[in-house]
Amino acid sequence: MAREASELAGRLAREAEAVCRHYLSNGRREGRYWLVGDVSNTAGRSLFVRLHASSRGAAGKWVDAATGEHGDLLDIIGTTCGLTSFREIAEEARRFLKLPRWQREPRVEIKAMRSRDMTKAARRLFAMAQPLPGTLGETYLANRSIDSPVSADTLRFHPRCFYRPDDTDTIETWPALIAAVTDLDGRITGVHRTWLDPGGFDARRLGKAPIDTPRRAMGDLLGHAVRFGSANDVLAAGEGIETLLSLRTVLPSLPVAAALSANHLATLLWPARLRRLYVALDADAAGINAAKALTTRALDAGIEAIALCPLLEDFNEDLRAYGKGPLREMLLSQLLPEDVVRLMGAGPA
Template sequence: MPCDATELADRLAREAEAVCRHYLSNGRRVGSYWQVGDVRNTAGRSMFVRLSGVSGKRVVGKWTDAATGEHGDLLDIIRESCGLVDFREVAAEARRFLRLPRPEPDSKRQPRASATGSPESARRLFAISHPIKGTIVETYLHARGITVLPGNESLRFNPRCYYRPRPSEPSETYPAMIAAVTDLDGRITGVHRTYLNPEGFDRSANGKAPIDSPRRAMGHLLGHAVRFGIADDVMAAGEGIETILSLRCILPAMPMVAALSAAHLAAILFAVGLRRLYIVRDRDSAGDGALERLAARARTNGIEAIPLSPRCEDFNEDLRKFGKDALRESLRLQLAPEDVARFVKR
């Protein structure tokens, strides 16, 4: 009986158009896609949900918002359109829509083969990838101003990572930065792939491969993140990997997480004992919404929420445009006084 995220997403994908008609009622079908304004069911045309394709490849039900860069699956649509936070609530709503009974205890469930795009597939991809030292991943990060890489165990390099432009087209391979998405216990639930240009750093694409979607994720992302350091009483959380790594150049001892999108940032889970959360915002409407929702959740859980705001669009742009010294001074002014002494690299 389906009860985990992967199984529920698979079942929802079989009813993708019905899911969209119910939860994204302000949109409409356009060819093989459902078109709507955003994942919160705003009228518009910037978000696309795939309605047909190769369901076994976990393509059906995947969505992308061209205006914000947010992406996800049908579980994310249910969460955002219904204003839910806890995954148990999302799963319960998905089961209600699918008319499924409550899940059976784990002892009664039968093992199943791992599907492409599942957490098991993500763990296999991360396991066969390599440390980034001396690879094109390190070159890519250095070109983006990220030259200090403390605690980079969450990142690996795959020299020939598969990329399929469309279900009907053959796979290609590109070098890729592989980032492990983990839960609070450190268990890998997914991976994020940044496909890189094999010819070297191309400033027009910031070093990424010349393909339509150089960033892709697989597995279970909701509530989880790419983690740098182990969260204790203080932590910083933001969207992009490069944004978080830019801050790590200045605050190498502060635990940080990259949630990979604004929608997922708003839903990260809090570690026990966390008392202060720095929310690393991007300067766009999606970033503003994520900041507001995550800060409200943090305060509800008794956690102090402090925004960190860049001067440009994000902190990686700040790092590249103004340099480390200027970024250090900007952060010094935004951190709590006790955290300046504790975390700011001298």
């Protein structure tokens, strides 16, 4: 707000006489000043508005000789127009200056800058992380019955990844599984971090660190995903990394994309030549609604969309509960026959 006020006051000062003629219409110019009775635009000569900067002060500053009050042109706009909040005053000042409405343009610019900065930070973090084999990250996946080779180069491990608890300024470090979020051209746009428990596997937390939010993403996520395998005309998409890696564990030739959340699944982008999309459901309200939204978008684009339904909450639960063989058979029964033939006869994508 302070920056916005300073910027607007400066712009108004460059148009000081025009501002005075409009808002202090009962006054008149005398030399380098605009004289009027008071800040409410009463006729008189008590209030002096400096029209040009000099050694004595900046343009746009005013003093009421009768009361000792002083301020800038934003104060004059607020008083003469009967405005009380800064937002209202700023809107009126922008209207007078013929600028875009208050903060709309700066918000877009700030958001874009933050997005670029976060994307750069995400790329740096992924570059700093180490290959997955032989790390706690590989152990974490194995404890969830996921074969680490299916992760290819998309996953890495960081032994001391920064973690900031919510609503605090403290920094902690925990080992973390680092996943690259990429666009359709393979460019890293963000990363997903799963902080891990260095003390070993805990069945309740499934190996995640004992912190409030052991999973967080950063960077440009909208439409993008953590991708495993090279998708062309067929793709399976879902929310969680472990869910999609469970599909790859039993069907290693199936290209998959983890959108990381229900909201992001609904907005996922797909390859231009895609003709069939399998949507891996999470069996909760948010997951089902996101799958419906993605399915509708795909159908509207002329893409065949087919739901893959787990027996439990998600496919990683199914994998851990029933094992690889039963999960594979369950998935094959939900795929189209032509995809079964192709996936069972091909090597890893």
